[in-house]
Amino acid sequence: MFPITGNSALILAVIFGAAFGWLLHRGKVLDYDVIINQFRFRDFTVLKVMFTAIAVGGIGVLVLVNLGAAKFHVRDANMLGTVIGAAIFGIGMVLYGYCPGTGVAAIATGKLHALVGAIGMIFGAMLYAASFAWVNAHILAVWKLGKVTLADVTGLPHGILLALLVTGAIAMFIAIERSGVERR
Amino acid sequence: MSSNGKKFNWSPYLVGAGIGALSWVVFVVMANPIGITTAISQVAGGVAGVAIGSDTVAQNPYWMKHPVKLDYGTLFLVGTFLGALLSALASRSFRIESVPPVWLERFGPSVMRRMVVAFIGGALAMYGARMAGGCTSGNGISQGLQLAVVGWTFLVVMFASGLGTAWLLFRPRN
Numbered sequence: 360m361f362p363i364t365g366n367s368a369l370i371l372a373v374i375f376g377a378a379f380g381w382l383l384h385r386g387k388v389l390d391y392d393v394i395i396n397q398f399r400f401r402d403f404t405v406l407k408v409m410f411t412a413i414a415v416g417g418i419g420v421l422v423l424v425n426l427g428a429a430k431f432h433v434r435d436a437n438m439l440g441t442v443i444g445a446a447i448f449g450i451g452m453v454l455y456g457y458c459p460g461t462g463v464a465a466i467a468t469g470k471l472h473a474l475v476g477a478i479g480m481i482f483g484a485m486l487y488a489a490s491f492a493w494v495n496a497h498i499l500a501v502w503k504l505g506k507v508t509l510a511d512v513t514g515l516p517h518g519i520l521l522a523l524l525v526t527g528a529i530a531m532f533i534a535i536e537r538s539g540v541e542r543r
Numbered sequence: 544m545s546s547n548g549k550k551f552n553w554s555p556y557l558v559g560a561g562i563g564a565l566s567w568v569v570f571v572v573m574a575n576p577i578g579i580t581t582a583i584s585q586v587a588g589g590v591a592g593v594a595i596g597s598d599t600v601a602q603n604p605y606w607m608k609h610p611v612k613l614d615y616g617t618l619f620l621v622g623t624f625l626g627a628l629l630s631a632l633a634s635r636s637f638r639i640e641s642v643p644p645v646w647l648e649r650f651g652p653s654v655m656r657r658m659v660v661a662f663i664g665g666a667l668a669m670y671g672a673r674m675a676g677g678c679t680s681g682n683g684i685s686q687g688l689q690l691a692v693v694g695w696t697f698l699v700v701m702f703a704s705g706l707g708t709a710w711l712l713f714r715p716r717n
Contacts, residue, residue: 361571361574362572363573368615369614369615372616373619375565375572375619377623377629378561378626379622380626380630381626381630383626384631385553385558386552386559396645398705398708403555407559408555408559409679409683409687411562411563412688413684413687415560415562416684416688417688417689419566419567420570420688420689423571429571430574432576432689433689434686434691436693437676437693438696440674441675443674444671445696445698446703447670447671447704449704450671451666451668451670452668453705453708453709455660455661456661456664458679458680459580459583459678459679460579460679460680463583464623467624467625468631469638469640470643472657472658478662479666479669480587480668483666483667484580484583484669487669487670487673489603491604491605494674495604498674499674506691507692508690508691508692509690509691532556
């Protein structure tokens with residue numbers, strides 16, 4: 360039965376995407392100020408959304424994989440590319456005020472600067488395609504670990520690591536809510 | 544204070560749980576995690592095809608790996624836009640905004656200044672996401688929830704880099 364393929368999969372893709380866009384808007388993360396103030400430690404909405412998504416998603420996906428209903432889709436860890444790329448991404452995200460998904464969704468809520476930034480994203484994607492042969496040979500080829508998880512690297516069971524992560528996330532949420540840092 | 548008002552807001556924990564539950568569904572039903580930037584690359588390939596010819600695009604080693612077509616990723620991206628639009632219309636929070644309040648307070652009302660920086664930021668974010676293997680959604684959340692090394696490396700480095708950039712932009716001036 361699953362995974363669904365063909366035309367019905369394409370319709371479902373739009374529906375699942377719409378659920379994602381709806382949630383991003385309801386979660387306030389299509390607001391430039393909310394995202395930027397996360398990086399200024401004045402608003403923790405972004406961390407709350409992301410770590411709840413990772414915790415809830417992580418538990419469910421692990422259960423589904425163990426039931427045989429889903430498979431993991433772990434990507435290659437090309438460490439040099441990931442470190443350099445993530446560093447560039449962090450600069451770009453703060454200049455733009457959005458990450459790619461929230462940027463595209465924010466256009467739909469009337470943010471003209473999100474639209475201009477999205478045109479910038481198209482330009483950035485073209486630059487990447489133009490430079491891909493060089494990047495692939497000189498950056499992505501360096502320090503390749505393959506499709507590894509933290510469980511592979513540490514030797515600890517996946518479930519234990521996830522339990523630690525969930526515990527850490529809950530502790531972080533309690534600390535944020537108790538500190539009153541967002542009400543200053 | 545946000546320009547969007549407060550009435551449409553859900554708890555960030557509820558929204559995060561919703562995105563997590565959506566991940567369960569797409570892992571099972573689509574066998575494909577949530578992601579955004581592969582699809583934006585495909586759209587860029589389509590735009591480039593108009594400018595430099597689709598044959599040239601088809602021979603590019605990157606677009607050979609990610610050909611321009613309507614597939615799960617590009618339609619998910621279309622859906623993300625539509626879902627945000629529906630939510631904004633349903634909550635009557637659609638507002639035209641060129642210069643957001645926090646930017647205005649720090650850098651003034653110049654629309655051109657905000658647009659130039661947004662363009663450069665978008666280009667850098669996209670270039671970095673492709674090199675890193677995904678963005679906040681595809682790498683941070685979808686790889687992070689699988690405890691993938693690539694996802695957690697991305698999250699830590701991206702956040703550190705963003706903190707440094709935000710400090711440089713918004714540090715107190717004398």
